[in-house]
Amino acid sequence: MTLLACIDGSTYTPSVRDHAIWAAQRLGVGIDFLHVIDKRPEPAPVAEPAGDVLDARTSLLRELATIDARRSQVAHEHGRLVLAEARAVAEAAGVAPLECRLRHGHLVETVEEFEDRSALIVIGKRGEHADFAKLHLGSNLERVVRATTTPLLVAARAFRPIRQAVIAFDGGASSRKAVELASGGKLLAGVRTHLVCAGGETAELRAHLNWAATLLEAREVEHVIEQVDGHPDQVIAEYVRRNEIDLLMMGAWGHGRVREFMVGATTTSMIRTCLIPVLLVR
Known part of the structure; x- marks a missing residue:
């Protein structure tokens, strides 16, 4: 690999x-x-002109071909x-x-x-x-x-050492993969992991958070888990700023969302507004 x-x-x-x-x-x-x-893209075909117009067009096409060759x-x-x-x-x-x-x-x-x-x-x-x-x-x-x-x-606009990472966690399959990647591989070994979940508490969400906490503890990953009310992109962006986070991890698609034509509303907003690198997982 x-x-x-x-x-x-x-x-x-x-x-x-x-x-x-x-x-x-x-x-x-x-x-x-x-x-x-x-x-x-290839130019669209046009009707063939005649006479002097054809000569002028041929000369122009030769000139354009020379320019394209130089550009290439x-x-x-x-x-x-x-x-x-x-x-x-x-x-x-x-x-x-x-x-x-x-x-x-x-x-x-x-x-x-x-x-x-x-x-x-x-x-x-x-x-x-x-x-x-x-x-x-x-x-x-x-x-x-x-x-x-x-x-x-x-990658963000400039590189800086990565000491702290935050996982935008919603319990979905991709955010669980982010937890597994943060806790089980070489890439983020020794990086302090913050797991942040936005939204109100439910029994299902509590079960997801317990799963994440158990895995992080079992693999001896230094971590913080927080649940904060509010919209995910606003909550995570503020958390990143307040805690001087160096890397954001999240799923490319949110839990329970229909796959959108672009990246996905929350994911797109997070990549745009958080001025740090973002690690996307599926």
């Missing part, structure tokens, strides 16, 4: 690289750095530089083995190609054309979340 890090040369690239290095060192695996040059060459050169820089930093950190993959195509399809060999996928919250002021998520992120079942680490 290895770790797949998706880098595009955007502002988030150093953070994706550093989060990938951190995770690879903890898991004891190598990194596949992936840079995908998006395919451009520049994109390749840029991609090679982005990958080379990431590799150099990872090598200096002692991570091995390392692979740099430059592909033409669509990111989601390429990620799916490598998913079976990846213990973790790392991607930035936003890409090179992001609107930082509005905190919009990158469209590639949303597509990858919908397509993959591998744990996905969504």
Whole structure:
């Protein structure tokens, strides 16, 4: 197994690289750095002109083809530089083995190609054309979340050491997997775990919290469990801020919710508003 890090040369690239290095060192695996040059859609067919118009159109198409060829060459050169820089930093950190993959195509399809060999996928919250002021998520992120079942680490804008993690817990299958991941693997060994549940107490929820507490205690994980009234995205965001949390863990889909077209309302809001990395599990 290895770790797949998706880098595009955007502002988030150093953070994706550093989060990938951190995770690879903890898991004891190598990194596949992936840079995908998006395919451009084929132009729609048009009616064939005649005479002088045809000559002018032919000349224009030749000029456009030259521009496209140069643009493609520049994109390749840029991609090679982005990958080379990431590799150099990872090598200096002692991570091995390392692979740099430059592909033409669509990111989601390429990620799916490598998913079976990846213990973790790392991607930035936003890409090179992001609107930082509005905190919009990158469209590639949303597509990858919908397509993959591998744990996905969504990097924040800058990396910082991860000492405390919070699990947004609702008792569903994905949030239980988050508890198992936090308590049973190398990735978060030694990280203080906060388990926070938003909403009113019920017998069912109490049973879920008891299950989580029993597992965390059995595996000797330093932990805190809190139940707070309020809407999940508001409660968790405030908890993250107040307790200086370094990592948010949550399911890609909430418990009992119909799978939504995008990532899911609560999940999307949490990724957007919490200015820390988010580890999504299914």
